[in-house]
Amino acid sequence: MDRVNAFARRVPTWVVYVLGLVPLGFLVWGAVFGGLGPDPVKAIERGLGERGLQFLLASLAITPLRRVGLNLIRFRRALGLLAFLYVALHLTAWVWLDMGLRWSEMAADLTKRPFVIVGMIGFLALLPLAATSWNGAIRRMGAAAWNRLHKLAYLAILAGVVHLALLSKVWTTSVLVYVALGLGLLAVRLLPRPMQRRPASA
């Protein structure tokens, strides 16, 4: 593990941003030159949503990974911001490409369709996290308040997996894997850790 940590320390964070933007590049390429299948709008919308969920899961996995010795904490902000970018674009694709800016239909969906409501809760939970992701925010807010606010990441991931479960008519293996990973990571982060064993007295 030490070698992996040493390697990770040498990787500049911009590399994560660049790699994280590659799937977006493929989607833009596919939209411009074709290759997104018979329903490109759905392919874009789903592709963006799935990447958003993947980056959310990756950012939430950083702390449990550190507990087992793999320190990727330097990349957490990049992963969180990439998650926000993809979810924001996913929402934009829904508003613009899928709903065609028909605001009354969107308002109806936002009150009637549970998966849309839950998705929106997830997006709203991510907004303050993205807004306070810059270095000065911790200084201004104080570390305790910043940490409390960033617990919203748990709500975002819960909303993300519930959104996926609700909209999936068939629970494919990938849906099950996402739901299990999301709930598993939440359990690891939120359930009390088993009491540490005290060293035997001499």
Ligand code: HEM
């Ligand atoms: C944390 C926020 C969100 C996450 C992580 C997320 C993630 C996802 C995922 C993984 C999918 C399924 C992709 C697939 O089928 O492979 C999806 C589909 C979808 N999401 Fe979201 N989403 C979020 C928020 C939203 C919001 C705010 C909206 C709209 C208000 C929205 C609307 C949709 C729609 C319309 C679909 C496609 C449903 C279909 O297949 O017809 N999502 N989303």
